[in-house]
Amino acid sequence: MLIWSSIFETNIELVDLQHRKLFELLNKLCDSFEHGRASEALVNEILQELLTYADKHFVDEELLMVRSKVDIRHINIQRMEHSSFIYDIKNLRKGLCTEDDFQEVSEKLVCFITSWLTFHILGTDMIMAAQIRAIEHGATPGQAYESQNTINYDTATIHLMLDSVMELWRISLERCNKLEEKLETILGVRTQSSSY
Ligand SMILES: [Fe+2]
Structure with a gap:
């Protein structure tokens, strides 16, 4: 569960409204996972709802940045993060159908979305x-971009961000290990077949 609090407020009405909705959908997803495989159809439905809504939110946010004349360097970072979120969720979702451990995959999905949204x-x-x-x-886009390091985070927020980034790192490390295992299997098979 991810609980909304004032630390998540950007003070941009549309953005905060859409972020709240994403929290809501994530929590709905957590609830559906609690029923295990019995709720597979429901899980997929909510996950699709979350993906569709996230996609819409990212488009709105990117439009807002363009209209507000935010520096293109920041817009590019946002675009990259947004598209990698959609890509990662779609990849993790595949595990729900193919992997045996529904519980493990569902926990990973919830953990990934929670950490990603937080960070x-x-x-x-x-x-x-x-x-x-x-x-x-009155700042120019370039000046605004260059002064982005002036955000002052309190210690609790810094810890929350660090925990989230560690979690994201752990999940991607796990995925890298799995990919490495698959690659070794494929290469092993190829080496074997080419030695005949
Ligand atoms: Fe964003």
Whole structure:
């Protein structure tokens, strides 16, 4: 479960509204996982709803940045993070159908979405909001981009961000290990067949 609190507020109405909705969908997904395989259809339905909504939110956020004249370097970072989120969720979702351990895959999915949302909102989106405010107050997009390091986080928020990034790192390490195992199997098979 991911509980909404003021630390997630960017103070941009549309962005906060859509982030709240993403939290809601994530929590709905957590609930559906609790029923195990019995709720597979429901899990897929909510996951699809979350993906569709996230996609819409990313488009809206990117449009907002373009309209607010945010520096293209930041917009490119956002675009990369947004598309990798969709890509990773789709990949993790495949595991729900192919892997035996439904519980393990569902926990990984919830963990990934929770950590990603936490890290992305507290990090990249807060930087975006700070740049939009700076531009509204007369800074050029370049000046706003360069001064992005001035965000002051309290210790609790820093710990939350660190925990999230560690979790994301752990999940991607696991996926790398699995890919390595698959590659070794494929290469092993090829080596064997070519030696005949
Ligand atoms: Fe974003």
